[in-house]
Amino acid sequence: MSSRPLLELEDVKAYYRQVIGPWKRIVRAVDGVSLKIYEREIVGIVGESGCGKSTLANVMMMNIRPPLMLIGGSIKLYTSKGIVNLEKYDRSYIKSSIWGKEIAMVPQSALNALMPTLKIKQIVYDAVRSHIPDIKMEKVVELIRNRFRELGLPEIAIDMYPFELSGGMRQRAVIAISTLLNPRLLVVDEPTSALDVVTQKAVIKTFKDVFDREIIKSLVFITHDIATVRQIATRIIVMYAGKIVEDSPVDDIINKPLHPYSEGLIGSVLTPEEEVKKRGIKYIPGQPPDLSNPPPGCRFHPRCPFAMDICRREEPPLIQVESGRFVSCWLYMKK
């Protein structure tokens, strides 16, 4: 990992406005998140369903549409031409100048979102034209052919319809397509959840290839599946109820998680793994809070076996406790 940042979020708050019949409520899906993604790293963002991972992915892309609202904070992208504060630009500028070229995303639904009536090359042509309006089909086909060849995908797939490809091949094609213009940062949301274990490995290998061949500089991999992400990530960020609770290098967090929630999460899903098995299965009692009415203080305190008075009253800041390790927990604050 280099120390050159690619993306920096500072105190970002992104909330949904929900209207259910006569009731209105605000869901605080991303609530005061600060993080940096550096060049040449693969960052896994993990947490239970509903903790705000997909919302954070959309915030990183500045893909914010109602009912999601950006309430505050800054999203700084370090591009090849300088720093761009994404929150200051409108959607059309971001779409034409940033997406695909500087930062690209494979959303959760990508596997099924490919238009079934169009061949892969036509889908790619339409997508690339939204970034480069005057590009010719021949040029796009040449780009896809080269990229498919580079990533070991069969070139024949370019002339096929999405339904003619297997799930794994479709996901690998999506990776090839989304990195066609060599974006510096690729953000992927649950890219392997719908796939069987063997196919997951092939998809992970494709991510490794785009990273190792420096087609992209860095990768953000969002998932609830720690077992998969640990095969590829260099750093893990754990989210709980719209906030970051821990940010640590992958081996450190697996061997010695700092936050009680990280320990519970890793212990509940990675128990076949030697280093985790020694600590035993950790069960986290209770449910994550309703994000329209989160508890005061630390949001994890109602489920935390170590909760103290201060945890019920005051929100813990995210502090550095060791080199490269950050945690948001009062247990680590010096008295």
Ligand SMILES: Nc1ncnc2c1ncn2[C@@H]1O[C@H](COP(=O)(O)OP(=O)(O)OP(=O)(O)O)[C@@H](O)[C@H]1O
């Ligand atoms: N379009 C929406 N309108 C209102 N609330 C939403 C919307 N999308 C998500 N939410 C709420 O925002 C919170 C965070 O959701 P988000 O999808 O970001 O979590 P997640 O960690 O990605 O979950 P999953 O793993 O299930 O996709 C949840 O409480 C969810 O119900």
